Amino acid sequence: MRIVLEKRQTPSRSLQYLSPVVAILLSLVTFFVIFLLAGIDPVRALYIYFVEPLTALWSIEDLLVKAVPIILIAIGLSFCYQSAVWNIGAEGQLAAGALAGAAIPILFPTLQGPAVITAMILMGIAGGMAYAAIPAILKIRFNANETLTTLMLVYVANLFLDYMARGPWRDPAGFNFPNSRPFDEGQMLPVIAGESIRLSIVFVLVAVVVAWFMTAKTMTGFKIRVLGQSPRAGSFGGFSRNKMVMLTFLISGGLAGLAGICEVMGPIGLLRTSVSPGYGFTAIIVAFLGRLHPFGILVAGLLLALSYMGGEGAQVAIGLSDQTTQVFQGMLLFYVLACDSFIYYRLRIVRQPALDAATVR
Amino acid sequence: MEPAIAARRTRPQSGALVEAIGITKLFGSFKANDAIDLTIRPGEIHALLGENGAGKSTLVKILYGSLQPTEGEIRWKGQPVRIPSPSAARKLGIGMVFQHFSLFDALTVTENIALALADRTNLAALAREIEEVSREFGLPLNPASRIVDLSVGERQRVEIVRCLLQDPELLIMDEPTSVLTPQEADDLFVTLDRLTARGCAVLYISHRLEEVKQICHHATILRLGKVVAECDPQQETAAQLASLMVGADVHVLSADTPPPSTMRTRLKVQGLSMPEPHPFAVALKDISLDVRAGEIVGIAGIAGNGQGELFDALSGERLAAREDVVTIDGKPAGRFGVTRRRRMGAAFVPEERNGHGAVPRLRLSDNVLLTRHATGDQLIRIGVIDFSGMRTLAERIGRSFDVRKSAVDPEAGSLSGGNLQKFIVGREIDRQPSVLVVSQPTWGVDAGAAAVIRQSLIDLARSGSAVLVISQDLDEIFEIADRVAVISRGHLTEPVPTRSLTREEIGLMMAGLGEGKKKGRAAMGQGEAAHAHRP
Numbered sequence: 001m002r003i004v005l006e007k008r009q010t011p012s013r014s015l016q017y018l019s020p021v022v023a024i025l026l027s028l029v030t031f032f033v034i035f036l037l038a039g040i041d042p043v044r045a046l047y048i049y050f051v052e053p054l055t056a057l058w059s060i061e062d063l064l065v066k067a068v069p070i071i072l073i074a075i076g077l078s079f080c081y082q083s084a085v086w087n088i089g090a091e092g093q094l095a096a097g098a099l100a101g102a103a104i105p106i107l108f109p110t111l112q113g114p115a116v117i118t119a120m121i122l123m124g125i126a127g128g129m130a131y132a133a134i135p136a137i138l139k140i141r142f143n144a145n146e147t148l149t150t151l152m153l154v155y156v157a158n159l160f161l162d163y164m165a166r167g168p169w170r171d172p173a174g175f176n177f178p179n180s181r182p183f184d185e186g187q188m189l190p191v192i193a194g195e196s197i198r199l200s201i202v203f204v205l206v207a208v209v210v211a212w213f214m215t216a217k218t219m220t221g222f223k224i225r226v227l228g229q230s231p232r233a234g235s236f237g238g239f240s241r242n243k244m245v246m247l248t249f250l251i252s253g254g255l256a257g258l259a260g261i262c263e264v265m266g267p268i269g270l271l272r273t274s275v276s277p278g279y280g281f282t283a284i285i286v287a288f289l290g291r292l293h294p295f296g297i298l299v300a301g302l303l304l305a306l307s308y309m310g311g312e313g314a315q316v317a318i319g320l321s322d323q324t325t326q327v328f329q330g331m332l333l334f335y336v337l338a339c340d341s342f343i344y345y346r347l348r349i350v351r352q353p354a355l356d357a358a359t360v361r
Numbered sequence: 362m363e364p365a366i367a368a369r370r371t372r373p374q375s376g377a378l379v380e381a382i383g384i385t386k387l388f389g390s391f392k393a394n395d396a397i398d399l400t401i402r403p404g405e406i407h408a409l410l411g412e413n414g415a416g417k418s419t420l421v422k423i424l425y426g427s428l429q430p431t432e433g434e435i436r437w438k439g440q441p442v443r444i445p446s447p448s449a450a451r452k453l454g455i456g457m458v459f460q461h462f463s464l465f466d467a468l469t470v471t472e473n474i475a476l477a478l479a480d481r482t483n484l485a486a487l488a489r490e491i492e493e494v495s496r497e498f499g500l501p502l503n504p505a506s507r508i509v510d511l512s513v514g515e516r517q518r519v520e521i522v523r524c525l526l527q528d529p530e531l532l533i534m535d536e537p538t539s540v541l542t543p544q545e546a547d548d549l550f551v552t553l554d555r556l557t558a559r560g561c562a563v564l565y566i567s568h569r570l571e572e573v574k575q576i577c578h579h580a581t582i583l584r585l586g587k588v589v590a591e592c593d594p595q596q597e598t599a600a601q602l603a604s605l606m607v608g609a610d611v612h613v614l615s616a617d618t619p620p621p622s623t624m625r626t627r628l629k630v631q632g633l634s635m636p637e638p639h640p641f642a643v644a645l646k647d648i649s650l651d652v653r654a655g656e657i658v659g660i661a662g663i664a665g666n667g668q669g670e671l672f673d674a675l676s677g678e679r680l681a682a683r684e685d686v687v688t689i690d691g692k693p694a695g696r697f698g699v700t701r702r703r704r705m706g707a708a709f710v711p712e713e714r715n716g717h718g719a720v721p722r723l724r725l726s727d728n729v730l731l732t733r734h735a736t737g738d739q740l741i742r743i744g745v746i747d748f749s750g751m752r753t754l755a756e757r758i759g760r761s762f763d764v765r766k767s768a769v770d771p772e773a774g775s776l777s778g779g780n781l782q783k784f785i786v787g788r789e790i791d792r793q794p795s796v797l798v799v800s801q802p803t804w805g806v807d808a809g810a811a812a813v814i815r816q817s818l819i820d821l822a823r824s825g826s827a828v829l830v831i832s833q834d835l836d837e838i839f840e841i842a843d844r845v846a847v848i849s850r851g852h853l854t855e856p857v858p859t860r861s862l863t864r865e866e867i868g869l870m871m872a873g874l875g876e877g878k879k880k881g882r883a884a885m886g887q888g889e890a891a892h893a894h895r896p
Contacts, residue, residue: 011722217745222727222734222746225723226731230717232713233731235678236678236711236717
């Protein structure tokens with residue numbers, strides 16, 4: 001008897017949607033086992049991780065705040081991944097956006113008001129776009145593999161951010177902390193609901209709707225799909241692969257930059273040596289978990305934000321390392337990709353055929 | 362022609378070498394083989410005929426051990442056997458020559474053969490053995506040549522010699538002549554005769570009914586997974602065999618009216634030269650050609666002689682150096698991309714269906730948009746797609762070209778090869794283009810669909826369009842082309858009226874006017890790559 005992976009004649013539609021659900025369940029089961037083996041009460045740990053953050057209003061608010069950058073970035077990445085451009089450097093594009101946008105209040109501390117806020121947002125988007133244009137040009141001009149270039153550029157951006165926050169842009173009145181000067185209210189996004197929910201949540205909703213319209217209804221979305229699935233057919237259709245590489249990089253870089261500046265203009269309120277706990281990488285998981293579909297990404301983004309919240313809670317309540325969150329996220333991506341292969345393949349157990357008897361006879 | 366071939370063939374009266382009894386193979390709920398009985402006698406060439414999807418490949422894979430039957434049994438010399446793998450099949454004495462060769466270009470003939478035969482470690486001895494076998498069976502081959510320098514015919518000989526070195530009693534050949542010139546095919550038939558004279562049986566899969574009539578002793582015809590007839594192919598006409606295969610009389614093409622000779626030129630190519638885009642491609646050398654309104658010009662040639670490169674240059678997927686190199690309806694188009702050329706009235710059907718002419722994972726309606734987004738169909742308004750317009754178009758194409766599909770608007774990849782091809786050809790003809798360039802219009806397409814496609818090409822031309830057909834299938838060219846040119850190693854001959862040529866003359870031109878060797882990647886050309894993994 002042997003087990004074979006057999007290609008399906010047509011990809012399974014139901015598994016397309018079931019796969020993320022199964023992946024989440026498998027991750028939870030694995031987590032359960034890990035907690036059990038580590039001698040931690042698994043029921044309590046899972047409760048702290050995934051339920052407790054939803055039991056108080058303040059933590060739900062916090063959840064939304066964390067989901068904002070993740071969803072923004074993941075929406076951008078979904079454009080890249082649909083066109084088979086493997087941008088995994090959103091973390092760096094986020095830092096570039098934060099730096100570019102923060103330049104205004106740091107260099108001109110007295111400027112304030114809606115015009116400044118708008119300018120900061122635009123600078124943030126432009127910074128992310130410009131930084132994403134580097135791997136795009138390298139890919140178009142030299143055919144450089146973007147998975148390598150984007151990942152390497154993450155470290156460049158993060159180190160540059162670190163340098164700026166410690167060096168030229170450090171607050172002289174900041175007791176030598178490696179931070180910029182704290183921004184004034186007139187240099188930050190206005191709070192529009194509750195204690196901490198800022199205007200950026202509107203950007204998320206707009207991004208989701210616009211992304212959905214673009215991919216589902218417009219020629220641009222069609223070109224992205226065609227070029228992503230078969231570049232040869234795309235060129236036969238008269239679509240330029242290079243233009244699309246540039247476009248998807250600019251979209252994802254712009255949205256990552258927007259996420260970066262929104263973090264700086266919101267929850268953080270100044271420029272630090274690090275402005276993201278890995279949202280740019282988490283967004284990769286969110287994009288795939290959400291099936292590269294804007295609405296799916298919205299849901300998946302909330303789930304992954306929950307894992308950040310739960311991680312913090314578990315650290316406080318049962319002394320778990322914050323690395324646990326990364327383990328969960330990594331496991332989730334692993335299971336999603338594994339489950340996704342069953343959209344195109346099925347497992348079959350092959351028993352020895354009945355003809356065996358004939359050989360004996 | 363060899364006298365041996367012309368001689369009357371009678372089926373040997375010996376006992377069975379292989380018997381397949383009641384072979385049934387299920388894929389899910391689909392019956393690829395349905396209670397098939399097949400008996401092959403030693404020393405006979407046994408033809409296995411059938412349309413695409415009739416179950417030939419499945420049956421052969423079962424015999425060669427790469428698939429297991431759901432029901433039924435195989436007997437080898439009267440003994441029931443189980444063939445769990447191709448290596449078991451080879452041990453039993455079954456060899457197979459595939460349509461798509463598996464040879465390493467950079468290695469020599471001897472090295473390639475040594476790789477397949479684990480027990481031959483002495484290369485010098487093996488080279489002598491190869492020479493001996495190739496002499497004995499009329500397969501001239503230099504063991505020291507590198508594969509990359511060999512013609513397709515020679516590469517096929519390597520595959521055959523590789524099988525023969527294992528002393529097979531049954532040799533399975535899958536469409537062996539589809540890549541050969543008529544002369545190379547004749548050489549192959551001599552070899553097959555020598556093999557059968559020694560008692561080896563050959564199971565011969567082919568679409569070419571004429572050659573089946575010429576060389577086979579017996580034929581088994583499959584349709585929809587069942588054996589529909591067994592016959593002596595020499596007693597039947599090609600038309601009778603074809604109608605057994607498709608289950609109805611094949612539609613006879615009508616092209617009674619010859620094209621008016623005074624019509625204007627609609628597609629003109631002048632001095633088209635292009636370097637090879639990558640090391641394994643073919644450079645185009647000073648190609649000139651004109652296609653007039655109302656006529657079909659055929660470009661014959663063996664796979665990998667520049668057909669793909671020529672198609673790309675005509676479609677605008679690769680741009681020419683100067684704009685006057687390609688002229689569409691009198692207007693220079695050499696520097697225009699594919700969309701601009703479509704707007705000028707040209708339409709294109711590439712050889713490869715999945716992934717070039719269509720995106721397999723997109724619906725048919727989406728695939729309509731692929732080439733019709735800028736051709737005056739109003740499918741796009743300010744960047745927004747008109748989905749219902751696309752569906753209407755897809756429906757219309759489906760109806761007028763008899764595209765059989767499982768759902769209203771299925772994914773392109775779920776259609777059978779013939780139906781997808783009808784759809785792709787239909788998508789372009791539905792536009793009534795003034796110029797149509799189509800590559801391998803009926804490659805791997807069943808006879809019914811091929812007739813529909815060829816008739817639609819004739820009708821389009823007779824309605825005043827210029828049609829250029831690039832095809833490896835000489836029968837097709839003779840059937841539909843008014844004039845024919847031959848492409849060989851990037852050179853194109855002057856087109857001449859098809860009726861003025863014999864198959865032998867074209868064959869010689871295809872072989873580079875008698876030059877034995879064809880450089881380049883003839884065997885692994887784009888022609889085959891497109892069809893390499895179809896189940």
